[in-house]
Amino acid sequence: xxTNIDNFNSVRKPKIFNQxxxxxxxxxxxxxxxxxxxxxxxxxxILGRDLVVYRGEDRRAIILDAYCPHMGTSLAQGKIEGNExxxxxxxxxxxxxxxxxxxxxxxxxxxxxAKTWPVAEQYGIIWVWTGETPQQPLPFxxxxxxxxxxxxxxxxFSINCHPHLLLLQGIDTQQINIVYKLPLKMVLEKQxxxxxxxxxxxxxxxxxxxxxxxxxxxxxxxxxxxxxxxWYGTTSIITFGNDLTHLHIIFTTRxxxxxxxxxxxxxxxxxxxxxxxxxxxxxxLKLGKRISDRLLKKHDKILQNMRFYLxxxxxxxxxxxxxxxxxxxxxxxxxxxxxxxREKERVEEVREEREKRQKWRDELAND
Numbered sequence: 613x614x615t616n617i618d619n620f621n622s623v624r625k626p627k628i629f630n631q632x633x634x635x636x637x638x639x640x641x642x643x644x645x646x647x648x649x650x651x652x653x654x655x656x657x658i659l660g661r662d663l664v665v666y667r668g669e670d671r672r673a674i675i676l677d678a679y680c681p682h683m684g685t686s687l688a689q690g691k692i693e694g695n696e697x698x699x700x701x702x703x704x705x706x707x708x709x710x711x712x713x714x715x716x717x718x719x720x721x722x723x724x725x726a727k728t729w730p731v732a733e734q735y736g737i738i739w740v741w742t743g744e745t746p747q748q749p750l751p752f753x754x755x756x757x758x759x760x761x762x763x764x765x766x767x768x769f770s771i772n773c774h775p776h777l778l779l780l781q782g783i784d785t786q787q788i789n790i791v792y793k794l795p796l797k798m799v800l801e802k803q804x805x806x807x808x809x810x811x812x813x814x815x816x817x818x819x820x821x822x823x824x825x826x827x828x829x830x831x832x833x834x835x836x837x838x839x840x841x842x843w844y845g846t847t848s849i850i851t852f853g854n855d856l857t858h859l860h861i862i863f864t865t866r867x868x869x870x871x872x873x874x875x876x877x878x879x880x881x882x883x884x885x886x887x888x889x890x891x892x893x894x895x896x897l898k899l900g901k902r903i904s905d906r907l908l909k910k911h912d913k914i915l916q917n918m919r920f921y922l923x924x925x926x927x928x929x930x931x932x933x934x935x936x937x938x939x940x941x942x943x944x945x946x947x948x949x950x951x952x953x954r955e956k957e958r959v960e961e962v963r964e965e966r967e968k969r970q971k972w973r974d975e976l977a978n979d
Contacts, residue, residue, distance in 0.1 A: 627944055627953075628845065629936045630774045630920055632871040634944040634953065635659055635742075638808055638844030639750050641864045641876050642738040644765055648673060653697060655688035658740060659866055660948030663729070664688045665738060668695030673738045674708045677727040681712075687726070735862070735878045736765050742950050748808045751843035753851065753860050759882065764897040766861075766877030766904050773915035775865035775873045776939070779848045781911055782840040783812050783931040798838065800931045805841070810938045812931050813839035845939040857881065859896050861904050867947070877904045 628634055642656055642665060653666035655678060662678035664687045672695070680687055680699045689700040696713060698705040705714040710726035730741035734750050753761075771778055781787060785798040800812040815837045837858070841849045847864040858881065865875035879900035881893050925933060946953055 626936065626940055628942065629939050630776050630871075632774070632867060632869075633947050635867060635947060636808065636844040636846070636939065636942045637741075637743045637945050638748065638846070638942075639732065639739045639741055639746070640844075640846065640866050642675070642740050644876070645673070645733050645736050645738055648738065651692045653688055653690060653692060655686065659742065659950070660869065661950055663740070664690075664697075665731075666692055666697055668692055668708065670695050672708065673731050673733055675729045675731050675738075675740050676706070676710055680704065681724050681726050682722075735763050735880070737864070737876065737878065742945060748806060748843075751809075751841075751847045751849060751862070751864070753849060753880065754805075754811070754841065756882075761880050762883050762893045762897065763878055763880045764901065766879055766901045768874070768876050769908050770868075771873045771875070771908065771912050771915060773873060773918060774871045774920075775846050775867055775875070777915055777918060777920055778865065778873055778875075778911060779842065779846070779863060780932055780935055781907075781915075782848055782850055783935060785931065786928045802931065802934050804938060808942055809841060809843050810935065811839055811841040812934075813837070842935065842938075845935075845942070857892075857896070859900050861900050863904070877901070877908075879904070 628636060640658060642658060642663075643654070648654060648665060648667050650667050650669060650671060653664055656663050656665055663675050664678050665673055665675045667673050674695075674697075676687060676697070678686055678688060680701065682699065682702060682704055685699055685701040687697060687699060687706075690697045691700070692698075693705065696705050696707045698714075703714075703716045704712055704722070704724075706726045707713050708728070710728040712721045712724045712726075715721050730743075730746050732739045732741075732746075732750055739750060783800060785800060788798050798814055798816060800814050802810060802812050804810045815835055836852060836854060838850075838852045840851070843849075846866060847862065850861045850863070851858055853859055860880040862878040862880065863875055864878065865873050868874050879897045881896045881900075884890065884893050922929065922932065922936075944953060945951060
């Protein structure tokens with residue numbers, strides 16, 4: 613038996629994997645770019661934290677904490693002025709960096725800053741980094757640097773299971789080989805790209821003798837490449853194809869209260885020239901949507917009643933174990949606060965200490 617399997621501790625409770633109270637610091641999807649117009653501000657709750665996202669005249673998406681640092685009014689009720697957001701209650705105005713730049717009836721603005729978060733837009737999606745400074749890039753397709761591509765947004769979905777359980781189905785070789793009865797034999801090899809990204813891949817032969825697979829082998833030979841790249845444990849990029857073409861299906865997810873999954877699918881393929889090329893890409897993206905919808909529907913029925921516990925791993929479970937081990941080495945943050953676990957404890961300690969000091973002062977004053 614493989615050493616990695618022998619060393620796997622199925623008793624120790626993971627800090628991150630399949631846990632609702634924590635997640636990995638990284639890039640997370642917020643909403644489709646097309647749903648946020650210039651001059652519009654929207655409230656969103658991401659990983660338990662209330663935020664607002666707005667788009668100013670320069671068309672950039674900006675994300676801040678949801679509540680005004682003055683009195684806690686919801687900034688979602690505010691008004692966009694140029695590239696700045698003005699609070700609805702006392703009309704304090706904040707720029708794209710969160711700095712207060714105007715307070716009515718005051719000669720100078722107050723030295724106050726609303727909390728802002730790093731934002732990026734790619735693949736038709738607005739993304740937020742859940743820390744101070746991005747440490748890694750947005751999830752990307754390998755070997756696609758500086759290359760043009762076509763993409764289409766699939767559907768937004770919700771599944772009654774943790775995102776990790778949903779996404780690891782892409783490396784469950786027993787399910788692929790036996791349950792789905794696909795004409796493939798999957799033996800995956802892993803490669804860790806960086807602290808937050810890991811890829812599993814294989815090249816396999818198609819053995820099915822049906823008409824359509826015979827036709828495929830005639831034009832593209834019998835081999836098919838398959839890979840799945842995980843970013844932050846919550847975004848997976850599934851790639852399959854041959855020497856001529858590849859289709860990429862992205863499942864990007866985030867956890868909801870109670871351990872449920874909210875996600876968005878994105879379909880991608882390399883840009884082709886000419887009318888025929890555009891038609892091929894349109895058909896491929898449409899095929900990708902049908903495949904992703906079918907996978908989600910099938911997994912929803914199985915996973916919503918699953919209690920994951922890898923008690924007796926076998927060799928076929930090696931990729932799942934490698935995924936969990938990779939995830940557990942990443943930086944965990946607490947749901948809602950977006951702080952390190954120890955930071956949250958420290959904040960509570962400081963608050964309790966302040967309350968004790970205030971109680972002591974009140975007692976002295978009463979004496």
